[in-house]
Amino acid sequence: MKGILNMNHQLEHDRKTRQKIVKVARDLFMELGYRAVSTRRIADVCGITQPTLYHHFKNKKELYMEVLKSELLDMQTALDRIIKRFENHLEECLFQVTYYILINKPAGIGQMFHDIEKELGKEQQEEIKKRWIEAYQAPIASIFEKGIREGKLRNPAEFGSDPVLSSYLLLNLISSRNTDHPVPEPVAKAQARLYTNVLLYGLASPDEETKK
Amino acid sequence: MKGILNMNHQLEHDRKTRQKIVKVARDLFMELGYRAVSTRRIADVCGITQPTLYHHFKNKKELYMEVLKSELLDMQTALDRIIKRFENHLEECLFQVTYYILINKPAGIGQMFHDIEKELGKEQQEEIKKRWIEAYQAPIASIFEKGIREGKLRNPAEFGSDPVLSSYLLLNLISSRNTDHPVPEPVAKAQARLYTNVLLYGLASPDEETKK
DNA sequence: CACCCTCCCTATCAACTGATAGGTTTTTTG
DNA sequence: CAAAAAACCTATCAGTTGATAGGGAGGGTG
Known part of the structure; x- marks a missing residue:
């Protein structure tokens, strides 16, 4: 004992x-x-x-792998929680997810991708990519999937989008270069609102699309 | 002589x-x-x-500066040409610009930002940032500016967007991580179309916004 | 022809990198 | 309490990095 x-x-x-x-x-x-x-x-x-x-x-790479795993696991936990909490409100859900990532991953996400691609071996890349999908892509894609099912989002077949692609679009918007990090809270909120608004409704003036 | x-x-x-x-x-x-x-x-x-x-x-950094300058100058030339050619058709203009960057800057643009931020001194950063604005931001922002003037785009005051911000949004969409580089031509075309469509019209189903 | 300047070479530097060998101290075990 | 295991140390390695010193070749100039 x-x-x-x-x-x-x-x-x-x-x-x-x-x-x-x-x-x-x-x-x-x-x-x-x-x-x-x-x-x-x-x-x-x-x-x-x-x-x-x-x-x-064992070596530097293994330490970096551990870092990535912990990073991704934390993100997955957070996003799953947010999505579950706002699951019945598509727009707010997207906003909250965007806001969270924006606040908690200042310069990190772009950096991460750079290093994963350039510094890791192929098999390590595969493992991290798997976990990255679980942490980022799958949760966010689930939001879009629900939106499509409920008819709130465009038909992917017509528009060329699909849940997974859409999740990439959002993540690319988020990992932006236009701001100096870290971002103060109110700015991040405005940014998150802009990103989700653009992603959902676009930049064209409302009466423009019907003419198309 | x-x-x-x-x-x-x-x-x-x-x-x-x-x-x-x-x-x-x-x-x-x-x-x-x-x-x-x-x-x-x-x-x-x-x-x-x-x-x-x-x-x-003189040293490695100066060589890198030279590389960046030539890179940015080429891009500026190309974008100015494209924009002049399609200046009377907003959507096509955006598409052509997106397509060109997508084809000619495979992995480069994200890489570039990473290195500028992490490897250059502050004064060098300032100089490159100036040239980057001339090469990327200003040309693209001019497209959006024209669109706003002509009423084809939303009022920035209401939506939180403005020409410069919009150009960042497009560029962030382009510097994506979802594809393996280099991208074959037809795929790049579809991608460019998707990016411009989303940026202009959004992912929400057309009858959704009016309810808002 | 002699001089010099430009371009490029060999040889070499100090700094820093990731990584290993082997000893020392502290804690756990029998 | 002795043995052993774990955690950390000092000392050191080989490799790579950016950068410099100094010499040789070869055309251009007086």
């Missing part, structure tokens, strides 16, 4: 250090990019030495 | 090597990113040695 408790003690210590490393690495990687962050820098911020990193992680 | 000719000969040789370096560096930087491309690699592809690079350029 005492053995188990003590073992837990040690394991917990290990777990804490590991978590700290992941947390620090996450902040640095997301802000500066994979290549721009050295293992020494991560270790310094953590208050440990660089070789100690290699006691907890 | 002969002296001038001969001097031109030598100058031209220098110019040719310089251009070759810029061309090679441009391809590599745009595909792989600034940090992932070493000066040695650029030199190898050019068929020269690495120190020779430093005879033509």
